[in-house]
Amino acid sequence: MCGIAGIVYRDRERPVAESLVRRMCGAIKHRGPDDEGICLQGAAGLGMRRLSIIDLSGSRQPIFNEDGSKVIVFNGEIYNYQELRADLVARGHTLRTSGDTETVLHLYEDRGPQCVTPLRGMFAFAIWDRSSETLLLARDRFGIKPLYVITAPWGIAFASELKALHAAGLTSRELDWEALDTFFQLGFIPAPRSPFVDVHKLEPGHTLEWRRDRGVTTRRYWQFPLHEGPSPADAEERVREWLDGSVAAHLVSDVPVATFLSGGLDSSAVTASMALAGNTPHAFTARYSGSGATAADETGLARTLASRYGAELTVVDIRPDLRNIFEPIVRALDEPHADDSAVPTWLLSQAVGSRYKVALTGIGGDELFAGYRRHFGLLAAEHYARLPAGVRRIAGAMSRFLPEPRDGSLGVDRLKRFLRTGNGAVPDRFLDLMSPLSNGERLAVYAPGQRERAGITGSAASVRFRDLFSAHGRPTGLAAGLYLDYATYLPDDILALSDRLSMAHSLEVRVPFVDHVLVEAVFPLPQRVKIGPWWRAKRLLRRALRPRLPPAHLRAPKRGFVGPTAAWLRNELRPMLTDELSPERQRRLGYFDSATVQTFLTEHLTGRQNWERILWGLLCFSTWHRLYVE
Numbered sequence: 001m002c003g004i005a006g007i008v009y010r011d012r013e014r015p016v017a018e019s020l021v022r023r024m025c026g027a028i029k030h031r032g033p034d035d036e037g038i039c040l041q042g043a044a045g046l047g048m049r050r051l052s053i054i055d056l057s058g059s060r061q062p063i064f065n066e067d068g069s070k071v072i073v074f075n076g077e078i079y080n081y082q083e084l085r086a087d088l089v090a091r092g093h094t095l096r097t098s099g100d101t102e103t104v105l106h107l108y109e110d111r112g113p114q115c116v117t118p119l120r121g122m123f124a125f126a127i128w129d130r131s132s133e134t135l136l137l138a139r140d141r142f143g144i145k146p147l148y149v150i151t152a153p154w155g156i157a158f159a160s161e162l163k164a165l166h167a168a169g170l171t172s173r174e175l176d177w178e179a180l181d182t183f184f185q186l187g188f189i190p191a192p193r194s195p196f197v198d199v200h201k202l203e204p205g206h207t208l209e210w211r212r213d214r215g216v217t218t219r220r221y222w223q224f225p226l227h228e229g230p231s232p233a234d235a236e237e238r239v240r241e242w243l244d245g246s247v248a249a250h251l252v253s254d255v256p257v258a259t260f261l262s263g264g265l266d267s268s269a270v271t272a273s274m275a276l277a278g279n280t281p282h283a284f285t286a287r288y289s290g291s292g293a294t295a296a297d298e299t300g301l302a303r304t305l306a307s308r309y310g311a312e313l314t315v316v317d318i319r320p321d322l323r324n325i326f327e328p329i330v331r332a333l334d335e336p337h338a339d340d341s342a343v344p345t346w347l348l349s350q351a352v353g354s355r356y357k358v359a360l361t362g363i364g365g366d367e368l369f370a371g372y373r374r375h376f377g378l379l380a381a382e383h384y385a386r387l388p389a390g391v392r393r394i395a396g397a398m399s400r401f402l403p404e405p406r407d408g409s410l411g412v413d414r415l416k417r418f419l420r421t422g423n424g425a426v427p428d429r430f431l432d433l434m435s436p437l438s439n440g441e442r443l444a445v446y447a448p449g450q451r452e453r454a455g456i457t458g459s460a461a462s463v464r465f466r467d468l469f470s471a472h473g474r475p476t477g478l479a480a481g482l483y484l485d486y487a488t489y490l491p492d493d494i495l496a497l498s499d500r501l502s503m504a505h506s507l508e509v510r511v512p513f514v515d516h517v518l519v520e521a522v523f524p525l526p527q528r529v530k531i532g533p534w535w536r537a538k539r540l541l542r543r544a545l546r547p548r549l550p551p552a553h554l555r556a557p558k559r560g561f562v563g564p565t566a567a568w569l570r571n572e573l574r575p576m577l578t579d580e581l582s583p584e585r586q587r588r589l590g591y592f593d594s595a596t597v598q599t600f601l602t603e604h605l606t607g608r609q610n611w612e613r614i615l616w617g618l619l620c621f622s623t624w625h626r627l628y629v630e
Contacts, residue, residue: 002031002032002048002049002050002051002061002073002074002075002076002160003025003028003029003030003031003032003048003049003075003159003160003161003164003503004046004047004048004073004074004075004124004125004126004158004159004160005021005024005025005028005046005047005048005073005157005158005159005160005164005165005168006021006024006044006045006046006047006073006126006128006135006157006158006159007020007021007024007044007045007155007156007157007158007168007170008043008044008045008128008135008155008156008157008210008212009043009044009154009155010043010153010154010155010212011043011154011155012042012043012212013043014043015040015042015043016040016042016043016044016045017045018038018040018045020045020168021038021040021045021046021047022036022038022047023167023168024047024159024164024165024167024168025038025047025048025049025164026167027161027163027164027166027167028049028159028160028161028163028164029049030503030504030505030506031049031051031075031160031161031503031506032048032049032050032051032506033049033051033506034050034051034052035049035050035052035060035061036048036049036050037050037060037061037062037073038062039062039064039071039073039128041071041128041130043155044128044130044135046062046071046073046126046128047062047073048061048062048073048074048075051357051503051506051508053077053253053254053255053357053358053508059097059098059099059100059101059102061073061074061101063097063101063102063105064105065105065106065109066094068130069129069130069131070105070108070109070127070128070129070130070131071105071127071128071130072101072102072104072105072108072125072126072127072128073125073126074100074101074104074123074124074125075123075124075125075145075160076121076122076123076124076125076140076144076145077100077121077122077123077252077508077510078100078103078104078119078120078121078123079120079121079249079250079252080118080119080120080121080249081099081100081103081104081121082252084103084107084118084119085098085100085102085103088103088106088107088110091110093106093109100121101125104119104123104125104127105127107119108127108129108136113136113138113207113209113219113221114221115138116138116207116221116222117221119140120249120515120516120517121140122140122142122144122145122510122511122514123138123139123140123144123145124137124138124139124140124145124146124147124160124202125137125138126158132211133211133212133213134209134210134211134212135156135209135210136207136208136209137149137158137202137207137208137209137210138202138206138207138208138221139202139203139204139205139206139207140204140205141204141205141222141516142204142205142364142486142490142491142495142514142516142519143191143203143204143205143490143491143492143495143496144491144495144499144511144514145160145499146160146161146201146496146499146500147159147160147201147202148160148161148162148164148165148194148199148200148201148202149199149200149201149202149208150165150170150171150198150199150200151210151216152198155210156210156216157170158202161334161500162194162196162199162334162335162628163331163334165199166628171196171198171199172196172197172198173196173628173629174196174197174198175195175196175197175454175629176193176194176195176196176197177454177455177456178193178455178456178457178460179193179194179195179460180195180336180621181442181456181457181458181460181461182460182461182464183195183335183336183338183617183621184437184442184445184614184617184621185431185434185435185437185442185461186431186434186435186461186488186489186493187337187338187339187436187493187613187617188335188337188338188339188489188492188493188496189335189336189492190461190464190487190488190492191203191204191491191492193460194335195335195336195624195628201492202218203218203220204491205220205221205222206218206219206220206221207219207221222516223472224472224483224486224487224523225519225520225523225524226472226473226475226479226483226523227524228479228524228525228526228527229524229525229526230526231525231526231529235525235529235540235544236540236543236544236546237544238521239522239540239541239544240544240545240547240548242517242518242521242522243269243270243273243512243513243518243544244273244276244277245517245518246512246513246515246517246518247270247273247274247277247360247512248277249512249515249517250360250510250511250512250515251274251277251279251360253358255356255357255358256282256356256357256358257274257279257356257358257359257360257510258281258282258283258284258352258355258356258358258359258360259271259274259281259282259283259284259311259359259360259361260283260284260285260348260352260359260360260361260362260509261281261283261284261285261302261305261306261311261313262285262286262298262301262302262362263285263298263299263300263301263302263305263553263556264298264301264362264365264553264556264558265362265365265371265538265541265542265545265549265553265554266362266363266364266365266366266371266513267361267362268301268305268362268545268549268553269362269365269541269545269548269549270360270361270362270512270513271283271305271306271309271311271360272305272308272309272545272548272549273512273548274360275309275310275311276309276548280310280311280312281306281309281311281312282311282312282314282355282356283302283305283306283311283312283313283314284313284314284316284348284351284352284359285298285299285302285313285314285315285316286298286299286315286316286318286344286347286348286563287299287315287316287317287318288318288344288563288564289317289318289319289320290319290320290564290567290568290571290572291320291564291567291568291570291571291572298556299315301552301553301556302315304550304552304553305549305550305553308550314351316344316347316348316351317347318343318344318347318563320563320568320571320572320573321572322343322573322576323576325343325346325347326576326623327623327627328346328504329342329343329346329501330620330623330624330627331627332346332500332501332504333496333497333500333501333624334500335496335624336617336620336621336624337493337496337497337620337624338613338616338617338620338621339493339494339497340563340565340612340616341497341563342497342501343563344563345497345498345501345502346501346504349501349502349504349505349507349509350505352502352505352507353502353505353506353507354505356507357506357507357508358507358508358509358510359502359507359508359509359510360509360510360511360512361498361509361510361511362513363490363494363495363498363509363511363513363514364490364494364511364512364513364514365513365538365541366485366538367482367485367486367489367490367513368482368513368518368519368522368523369522369530369538369540369541370478370481370482370530370531370537370538371537371538371558372481372485372537373537374430374433374434374481375478375481375482375485375537376531376535376537377433378426378429378430378433378478378480378481379477379478379481379535381429381433385429425466425469426469426474426476426480427462427465427466427468427469427480427484428462428465428466430465430480430481430484431461431462431465434489435461436611436613436614436617437614439458442458442614443456443458444593444596445592445593445596445597445600445614445618446591446592446593447586447590447591447592447593447594448593450590450591450592454591464488465484465488468483468484468487468488469483469484472487477527478527478530478531479523479527482523490514495511495514498511525540537558542554565612565616566604566610566612569604569605569612569615569616570604570605570607574605576619577601577615577619578601580618580619580622580623581597581598581601581615581618581619581622583598585622589622589625592618597618600614600615600618601615
């Protein structure tokens, strides 16, 4: 695992300064505290920071091929590298290390950009081919590993994190308000956009070739398996086998591996599979304190599972005192990010990272086996859209007067989102189910004239969702919602958050559910097999795990890896919230309508409405702006 960065100038006579590459590497030192390496070849410069996990004493980067004409910097893990390496050696390649990075470089010698095709794992890498004056960038199929890119008349630059590009002075820091509007709609910015107009993210499952004489060519190298296939008679047994195979692959390491464990199905399944493979897991779980903590507590379930499999369990306390960690979290995330699971993820990563370099998580189980309510909301919306338009309008209008639950749950919020889905196209319905505000409510947040000044159309997210939907055959039923989550929410919210916050503590997080071999086996299974005729969340996974998990785990309602944010904002976090969203702060920013923001704030603090998602988003944006822009 590493952090990578580099720059190539179009002008062959313009050498890359060593100090520039070292500044980029210094900005991402947390991603690789074990080693630093750079390569300077005239107008090309590559750098990396290494967290050594495989081939600890070897595999120092950058790595060159036999004649020095090609060089690679690599971030990630290739789980099938040993068989790929053996094949290369059998065909006459000379490899000097026993790691995965050199294997990828020699695959490039054989296959060019198609070297990504046989790779199983998570990765982002850059190969500079001096002989053809070509820079190849590649990112794994699901976007587990990040890669930011700048293309400009002077050439191209890339980095694992935005802060490396900033450190080199390569960005203008001009805000992309269409991207930021999608942030206020979703809580994250979908690729390929970033918060800045001159930086983009390489999309998952893509390669980018920059040639000095031709410019940029971007290609998709993997298609999502949207076709529906047959269901094996032993589907539950096969799911266990497929999961065990993925977990076994993700355990390849020359250092010990820990696990993140909540009381949910996914992390419990991974921990159980790890134990059954002959490992003794050391699991880490979160325990909340403060307002609303009881409703978020899953430590009892975690203890039960740990006891069943003889795992060591470390409980990490998650307290609502964020004064010393909120800014570091926002800085680590690089982009505005409004997922409140950032708090437990940061604290758990800190605890695990103090003792381990690698940990497994259950990320990706909800997207693969249909674990979110919005998946079923999309199915129900097909029937709701058949009601008369007048009935839908009245239902949507009346939903605003529904009382908020005292326990801070989001049930009423989800109902409101469902009732505004209307009769739009599938991607628009799904977008409505994901958005905390209606379009009108969101656009009212902006200050008078801000939309015109910033060029905010209000439709950027909708355009992105429609493009993704159309480009992949317009999937129907459950597959539509699962695919849109894989294309947006998983890479740009969950995986991005997990990568930045774990790597801030020099911890590599691996995600066995986000494995293309597993996804290609499970995703094509028919809808009726995954959720049954009564639309039960994760029905197939629950049935597959019955021999492995205690009954309480199989019956437990989904809580998600989040804390009691609504209650914290009304109580312990209230001073921080009111200060960051004060009228004075809004006037200094000049982006938002202070009266509208204060209405959201007042209604939430008094319990009249649950505006936790938009308030958390405004809090995160204001803090991010102060750290990255001001």
